[in-house]
Amino acid sequence: MHPYVSSLAGGLLIGTAVWLLLTGIGRVAGISGIMAAAITQPRAGTWRLAFLAGLIGGGLLFARLFDVPVVTVTSTPGLIVAGILVGFGTAISGGCTSGHGVCGLGRRSLRSLVATLTFMLAGAVTVAVVRAAQ
Amino acid sequence: MSRGQTSVRPLLIAALAGVVFAAGLALGGMMDPRKVQGFLDFGAIGSGRWDPSLAFVMGGALMVSLLTFARVGTREMSWSGDAILLPTRRDIDPRLVGGAALFGVGWGLSGYCPGPAVASLLIGGRDIACFIAAMAVGMLLARWWQARTVTNGGTQP
Numbered sequence: 001m002h003p004y005v006s007s008l009a010g011g012l013l014i015g016t017a018v019w020l021l022l023t024g025i026g027r028v029a030g031i032s033g034i035m036a037a038a039i040t041q042p043r044a045g046t047w048r049l050a051f052l053a054g055l056i057g058g059g060l061l062f063a064r065l066f067d068v069p070v071v072t073v074t075s076t077p078g079l080i081v082a083g084i085l086v087g088f089g090t091a092i093s094g095g096c097t098s099g100h101g102v103c104g105l106g107r108r109s110l111r112s113l114v115a116t117l118t119f120m121l122a123g124a125v126t127v128a129v130v131r132a133a134q
Numbered sequence: 135m136s137r138g139q140t141s142v143r144p145l146l147i148a149a150l151a152g153v154v155f156a157a158g159l160a161l162g163g164m165m166d167p168r169k170v171q172g173f174l175d176f177g178a179i180g181s182g183r184w185d186p187s188l189a190f191v192m193g194g195a196l197m198v199s200l201l202t203f204a205r206v207g208t209r210e211m212s213w214s215g216d217a218i219l220l221p222t223r224r225d226i227d228p229r230l231v232g233g234a235a236l237f238g239v240g241w242g243l244s245g246y247c248p249g250p251a252v253a254s255l256l257i258g259g260r261d262i263a264c265f266i267a268a269m270a271v272g273m274l275l276a277r278w279w280q281a282r283t284v285t286n287g288g289t290q291p
Binding site: 003004006007008009010011012013014015016017018019020021022023024025026027028029031032035036039040046047048050051052053054055056057058059060061062063064065066068069070071072073074076078079080081082083084085086087088089090091092093094096097098100101102103104105106107108109110111114115116118119120121122123124125126127128130131 | 144145146147148149150151152153154156157158159160161162163164165166167168171174175176177185186187188189190191192193194195196197198199200201202203206211212213214216217218219220221223224225226229230231232233234235236237238239240241242243244245246247248249251252253254255256257258259260261264265266267268269270271272273274275276277278279280
C-alpha cells in the first residue's frame with residue numbers, strides 16, 4: 001500500500017475511534033487527558049483504564065500486524081527529557097495531538113487551533129535544530 | 135459516569151475505541167518516530183526529503199472528527215446513557231500556548247506524542263517505558279505546579 005493511502009486509512013481509523021468513544025459513552029478521545037486523569041484519579045473513571053488497556057493491547061497487535069519498526073531517534077536521557085516536556089506541556093495546555101489536534105479541531109475550537117499550530121511549529125523548529133546539530 | 139460502576143458495556147466500548155485508535159496509529163505510521171520527525175522537518179519541503187504522509191493521517195482523522203462533532207449535540211445521550219461531555223473552555227491564555235510549545239519541543243525531540251507512546255508500551259522496550267514514566271512525571275509536576283500557582287493567587291506564568 002502506498003504510504004499516503006495507509007496514512008489516510010490510519011487517520012480514518014483514528015477518527016472512527018473518536019466517533020466510537022463519543023457516541024458510545026459520551027467522552028472525548030484526548031489521550032494526554034485520559035492518561036493524566038487515569039494517573040491522578042484512577043477510581044473516578046474506569047472507562048479510562050479500559051481505553052488505555054485497549055490502546056496498549058491494540059498497539060502490540062497492530063504494530064506486529066503492520067510491521068511497525070521499533071526505533072528511537074534519540075538517547076534514553078533525551079527520551080526522558082522529551083517525555084517530561086510532553087507530559088508537562090500537554091497537562092498545562094489541556095491536550096495533545098488527539099485532544100487538541102483531532103477532537104478540538106473537529107469541534108472547530110479556536111483554542112485547540114492555537115494549541116495545534118503552536119505545538120506543530122515548536123515541533124518543526126525543534127526538528128530543524130536537531131537536524132542542524134547532526 | 136452514571137452507570138460506569140455497574141455496567142460492563144461502556145468499558146467494552148472504551149476498550150474497543152482504544153483498540154481501533156491503536157490500529158489507526160500503527161497503520162498510519164504515527165508509531166514510527168522517524169516518520170514523525172520526517173513530517174515535522176518542514177525545512178525539507180521542496181527538497182524531496184520531506185515526508186508529508188502524516189498530513190494524511192491528520193486529514194483522515196479530522197474528516198471523521200468534523201462529521202462526528204457536527205452531528206453530536208450536547209443534549210444527545212450516548213449509547214451507554216451517559217451524557218456527552220464536551221470541553222467548555224474557550225480562553226486562549228499563556229498556559230495554552232506555553233504548554234503547547236513545550237509539548238511540541240518534546241514531540242520534535244522524541245518523535246512521540248502521548249497516543250503513539252502509550253500504544254508502543256509493549257513493543258518499545260525500556261526506552262518507551264522510560265518515556266511514558268517521564269510523561270507521567272511531567273503530568274504530576276504540572277498538577278503540583280498548577281495547584282501551587284492557584285493557592286498563590288492564580289499567578290500566570
